[in-house]
Amino acid sequence: MSEPLLRVRDLHAWYGESHILHGVTFDIDPGEVVTLLGRNGAGKTTTMKSIMGIVTRRRGSIQFQGRETIGLPSNAIARLGIAFCPEERGIFASLNVQENLLLPPVVREGGLGLDGIFGLFPNLKERLRSQGTKLSGGEQQMLAIGRILRTGARLLLLDEPTEGLAPVVREHIGATIARLKAQGFTILLVEQNFRFAATVADRHYVMEYGRVVDMIPNAQLEASMGKLHDYLGV
Amino acid sequence: MATQALFGQLLIGLINGAFYAMLSLGLSVIFGLLNIINFAHGAQYMMGAFVAYFLLSLTGLGYWWSLLLAPIVVGLFGIALERTMLKRLYHLDHLYGLLLTFGLALIIQGVFRNEFGSSGLPYAIPAQLTGGYNLGFMFLPAYRAWVVVFSLGVCLATWWVIERTKLGSYLRAATENPTLVRAFGINVPRMITLTYGFGVGLAGLAGVLAAPIYQVNPLMGADLIIVVFAVVVIGGMGSIMGSIVTGFALGVVEGFTKVFYPEASNTVIFVIMALVLLVRPTGLFGRAS
Numbered sequence: 001m002s003e004p005l006l007r008v009r010d011l012h013a014w015y016g017e018s019h020i021l022h023g024v025t026f027d028i029d030p031g032e033v034v035t036l037l038g039r040n041g042a043g044k045t046t047t048m049k050s051i052m053g054i055v056t057r058r059r060g061s062i063q064f065q066g067r068e069t070i071g072l073p074s075n076a077i078a079r080l081g082i083a084f085c086p087e088e089r090g091i092f093a094s095l096n097v098q099e100n101l102l103l104p105p106v107v108r109e110g111g112l113g114l115d116g117i118f119g120l121f122p123n124l125k126e127r128l129r130s131q132g133t134k135l136s137g138g139e140q141q142m143l144a145i146g147r148i149l150r151t152g153a154r155l156l157l158l159d160e161p162t163e164g165l166a167p168v169v170r171e172h173i174g175a176t177i178a179r180l181k182a183q184g185f186t187i188l189l190v191e192q193n194f195r196f197a198a199t200v201a202d203r204h205y206v207m208e209y210g211r212v213v214d215m216i217p218n219a220q221l222e223a224s225m226g227k228l229h230d231y232l233g234v
Numbered sequence: 235m236a237t238q239a240l241f242g243q244l245l246i247g248l249i250n251g252a253f254y255a256m257l258s259l260g261l262s263v264i265f266g267l268l269n270i271i272n273f274a275h276g277a278q279y280m281m282g283a284f285v286a287y288f289l290l291s292l293t294g295l296g297y298w299w300s301l302l303l304a305p306i307v308v309g310l311f312g313i314a315l316e317r318t319m320l321k322r323l324y325h326l327d328h329l330y331g332l333l334l335t336f337g338l339a340l341i342i343q344g345v346f347r348n349e350f351g352s353s354g355l356p357y358a359i360p361a362q363l364t365g366g367y368n369l370g371f372m373f374l375p376a377y378r379a380w381v382v383v384f385s386l387g388v389c390l391a392t393w394w395v396i397e398r399t400k401l402g403s404y405l406r407a408a409t410e411n412p413t414l415v416r417a418f419g420i421n422v423p424r425m426i427t428l429t430y431g432f433g434v435g436l437a438g439l440a441g442v443l444a445a446p447i448y449q450v451n452p453l454m455g456a457d458l459i460i461v462v463f464a465v466v467v468i469g470g471m472g473s474i475m476g477s478i479v480t481g482f483a484l485g486v487v488e489g490f491t492k493v494f495y496p497e498a499s500n501t502v503i504f505v506i507m508a509l510v511l512l513v514r515p516t517g518l519f520g521r522a523s
C-alpha cells in the first residue's frame with residue numbers, strides 16, 4: 001500500500017457558529033480520481049474549502065504528502081501543491097483571459113506549459129485578450145481549470161466543473177479529466193451527476209450531513225445503484 | 235478677459251488637480267483592496283510635508299532626498315497603522331474604518347498643531363527649480379511646472395503598474411476576490427499591508443511636492459481631503475485612470491470657475507458631485523457592482 005496523497009481524518013468545520021462538517025474521513029491515493037457525491041448542502045464544497053484552508057475554522061487532521069496542513073493559512077496550503085477550482089469558477093472580471101491564466105503562481109515544477117493548456121482547451125488561445133468574464137460559461141470553466149494546471153500542483157480540487165454546461169462541453173471536461181489523470185494528476189471531484197462521475201472516477205465517497213458515509217469503488221457502482229439512489233435522493 | 239489671468243488660473247487648476255489626482259489615486263487603491271475609506275489621507279499628506287521639513291532642519295537633507303525618503307517614512311507609518319489597527323476592521327462595515335481613520339486624522343493633526351501652531355512653516359523651492367519661463371502669454375514658474383509634470387508621471391506610472399503588470403494583476407484580482415487569490419498561494423495579507431503603505435506613501439509624496447507651494451502646515455491636509463473625497467465620488471471608486479483624469483479635470487474646472495464666476499470656485503466641485511450622484515451614483519468611471 002502506498003502512502004495516501006491526501007489523508008483527511010475526523011475533519012470538523014464551521015462557518016461562524018454553524019457547525020457544518022462533523023468528522024469527515026477519507027483518503028486519496030496518488031494518481032487517483034475520486035469523487036465526493038452527496039445531496040445539496042451535504043458539505044462537499046465545505047470539505048474542499050476546508051482542505052484548501054478557505055474555511056478557517058476547522059479541526060481534525062488533513063495531511064498532504066504526510067504533512068499536516070490543518071493549522072496553515074490557505075496561501076501556504078496552495079504552496080504545498082494543492083489547487084482549487086471553485087464551483088462559481090472565480091474568473092476575474094478586471095483581468096483578461098491571459099492574465100487570469102497566468103495569475104496563480106507556479107508553486108512546483110512539473111506543471112503544464114501554456115501550450116499544454118491550449119492543447120487541452122484550444123478555445124482559450126483565441127480569446128487571450130478578452131475580458132475573463134466575457135467568455136461563455138464553458139470557456140470560463142476551461143479557463144478556471146486551465147489556470148491551475150500551470151502551477152505544478154499535484155492535487156486538483158474541482159468543484160462541480162460541469163455544472164450548468166451543455167452536454168458537448170461536459171464531455172470535453174470529462175475527457176480532459178481523463179487526460180489529466182493519464183498525465184499523473186490526482187483529482188478530487190465534486191459532482192452531482194454520478195453517471196458523469198462514473199465515466200472518470202476510480203472511487204466515490206458519499207457525503208451526508210457533513211460526514212462521509214460510504215465509499216464505492218467505481219467497479220461496484222452499477223451494483224450499488226439502489227443504495228446510491230437512496231443517498232442522493234434521485 | 236485677460237489671457238494672462240486665464241492661463242494663470244489654468245496653471246493653478248492643474249497644480250490643484252495634480253494633488254487631487256495623486257491623493258484620490260491612493261484613496262481609490264486603498265479602498266479597492268482594504269475596503270477602508272482612509273480618512274487619515276489628508277493627515278498623511280501633511281506628514282509628508284513635515285518629514286521634508288524635519289529632514290532639512292534636523293539633518294540638512296534637502297528637497298530631492300525628501301522626495302525619496304518622506305514617502306518611505308510616511309508609508310512605513312501607514313504600514314504600522316495597518317498592522318496594529320486597520321487589519322482588525324476588515325470584516326466589519328466600511329463605516330468602522332472610516333471612523334477609525336477619521337479619529338486618527340484628528341489625533342495626528344491635533345498633535346502637530348499643538349507642537350507647531352497653525353501658521354505654517356516655510357519650505358524653500360529647491361535651487362534647481364527656482365525662477366521660471368516667460369512663455370510670451372504668461373510666466374510659468376519652474377517649480378509649478380515640475381509639480382504638474384512629476385505628479386502626472388507618478389500617476390501614469392501607478393496606472394501602468396496596476397493595469398499592465400503581473401503585480402498589478404494580483405492587485406486587481408485581490409480587489410475582486412481576495413479569498414481565491416490567497417487560495418492560489420499569494421500572501422494577500424502582506425499585499426494588503428504593502429498596498430496601504432503605498433497609498434499612504436503616495437500621500438506623503440504629494441505632501442513633499444506641496445511644501446514649497448503651500449508651506450508646511452498641520453492643517454494643510456484637513457481641507458484638501460474633503461475636496462479629494464468629492465473627487466473620488468465624482469470619478470468613481472476603484473477606477474485608476476478615472477481618479478487621475480477626474481483629479482486633473484476638476485482642478486482645471488475649479489481654476490476656470492475662479493476666472494468666470496469666482497463666487498462659485500469653492501463650491502463648484504461639490505455641485506458637480508451632487509449632480510453626478512443624482513445621475514450616475516457609481517461615478518463617471520466607476521463600475522456598477
Ligand SMILES: Nc1ncnc2c1ncn2[C@@H]1O[C@H](COP(=O)(O)OP(=O)(O)OP(=O)(O)O)[C@@H](O)[C@H]1O
Pocket residue numbers: 015018020038039040041042043044045046047
Ligand atoms: N458561507 C456560509 N455560511 C454559512 N453556512 C454556509 C455557508 N456556505 C455553506 N453553508 C452551509 O453549509 C452546508 C454545506 O454547504 P456546502 O456548500 O458545503 O454543500 P454542498 O454539498 O457543496 O452542496 P451543493 O451540492 O449545493 O453545492 C449547507 O447547509 C450550507 O447552507
Ligand SMILES: [Mg+2]
Pocket residue numbers: 044045046087159
Ligand atoms: Mg457545493
